[in-house]
Amino acid sequence: MDIRAIERAYRRYARFYDVCFGAVFQPGRRAVVERMDCGPGERILEVGVGTGLSLPLYPQYVSVVGIDISRHMLDQAHVRQARCGLDNLAALMVMDAENMAFEDDSFDKVVAMYVASVVPNPERLVDEMRRVCKPGGQIFMVNHFHSRNPLLGGVERLLAPLSKQLGFRPDFSLDRFLGATGLDAWNICPVNLFDFSTMVEARNNKQSAAGIPVPAFAPS
């Protein structure tokens, strides 16, 4: 996977993305936003926001920033913003999630929906999500990971050489992802039809800028 191949793939997908991947993966988006349990005034960053299918799900009282590497996907998100009157959407920006322009500790919650298996370097993605999230804040992911079902898993392995053309890695392993990123995941649960995807909820386990240990975290 490389960034140019990803841009090309999502330029092709942009027009019909919602038809192909909208309704079928919406339960996962909904589950994540519910689980985020956003509070009034919170600043939320969604990386790889795409066409903005999740945006109408956020409560009015938060401030949401969405970034994506694909201008063509964001064009569709702008159309949705106008159509749905999303007043809580602070900005939609073309930006690489592996190299964000935001300052450290800028957001209360950072979320990536169906993005981890797409980016060239998932470890770098998580490092950046941690950096821009406040210490003790929360990081959420939803993604399809390599299936443990022998048949489906076998098909995914066969498709793996086509990752560049598909625009995602079909054989992306959850265990390897968690191991490589050191994500402090305390809630991992299946979502979507046939439990096709997995939601990962993690505490931002970085040190605060002042080196003060992050406050204890009590999951609800």
Ligand SMILES: C[S@@+](CC[C@H](N)C(=O)[O-])C[C@H]1O[C@@H](n2cnc3c(N)ncnc32)[C@H](O)[C@@H]1O
């Ligand atoms: C499978 S789509 C998911 C879109 C949306 N989150 C959703 O729920 O449908 C993956 C998105 O990640 C974006 N993306 C891939 N690599 C990226 C990167 N390095 N930085 C920002 N966005 C990226 C793609 O352009 C695409 O819009």
